[in-house]
Amino acid sequence: MLYRVIINSTQKEDTLIHLLSDQEHYLRRVVRLNDGQDFIALDGKGNSWQVKLTPHGGQIINCLHENRELFSRVTLMVALPKGNGFEDIIRCATELGVNSLQPVITDRTILKPKENKLERWRKIAMEAAEQSERQIVPYISPPIPIKKALSHFGSVDISKYIAVARTNASHLLDFLLQDLSAQEIVIATGCEGGWTTEEVKSAIETGFQEISLGKRILRAVTAPIMVMALIAAVDETKHLSENLVNK
Structure with missing residues (x-):
């Protein structure tokens, strides 16, 4: 090694x-x-x-000439959880292949990060990229209000999803399997207490598709990690299938 x-x-x-x-x-x-x-x-x-x-x-x-990256470029829009939870999200999401993380401040966000937090977050991403032997270090954006983030991504023509608890929407996995050729994906996950009704409405109005992460209610730290695990699993399955077809 x-x-x-x-x-x-x-x-x-x-x-x-x-x-x-x-x-x-x-x-x-x-x-x-x-x-x-x-x-x-x-x-x-x-x-x-x-x-x-x-x-x-x-x-x-x-x-x-190594390639350990996912086929799709993935951005996680994460409502900041309390405590140091976002640091755990950075580590795990980096290992699973995320390309960028956009922390957002929502109506129910408790954490109000200090200016020096961004430097620490980027260092954690770098260390996690080294550990997982990636070629890409995910970019950690400065935290911004959810409305500003939705406005930014709303103007981009890519696959956009918002994970909502207690919803009748289809599971994220269904959408991923239907959109195997997606080159770029943005997925938003909420903080403790979830999104407000107004935030979900605003996301949908800006082109986000409401999705479920299953029957169970996940912690704010668990949800983005599950999102990346699903994306990485679909990506690996797709490449395995392609290799079998080519043999």
Whole structure:
């Protein structure tokens, strides 16, 4: 196994990788790499390289062509749960393949995040992407009011869903199986207490399809993780089917 570090664009100069002090510490002190041993550097945007550790950073020896990403680009619009629940959502959703998360403030949102929270959330996404060996680091947007988020996504012609508890709407899985070719998906999940009637109405008016996540009432932290698990499972099943047809 080759250990992974995510770099920014300024750290790559031709075939050289300039490591930051914490990356150097991780590679040399935590995982005990020595000069001449290899690791993987990623830019978090789909590019990755096999790199040899040197006294002055890293030397690229090979461009890698990996693909562990989902077919569909997935954005989770998550009404912020109380406490540190959103951090758990970031970790699990990143492992399951989410591309971006848009935290939203709703009428029933309890958490009022401080400015430094965004930096912490993005660091968690980076660490989870490294751990799950992804090529993409999900983008965590600054929290915005639900009305602003609905207005933004309402103008985009993509598959859009809002998960509602105690609804007679069809299950998300039904929609996913009917729309296997969807290249981009947005799914909204509510906070403790769920969406207000007005919020659901506004979502539907801006093009969101109401969906169910099953008979049971899920916690605000559980719902977005279940959403991503379903999407990842459908994606894997689709690729397995394609491989069998091609053999």
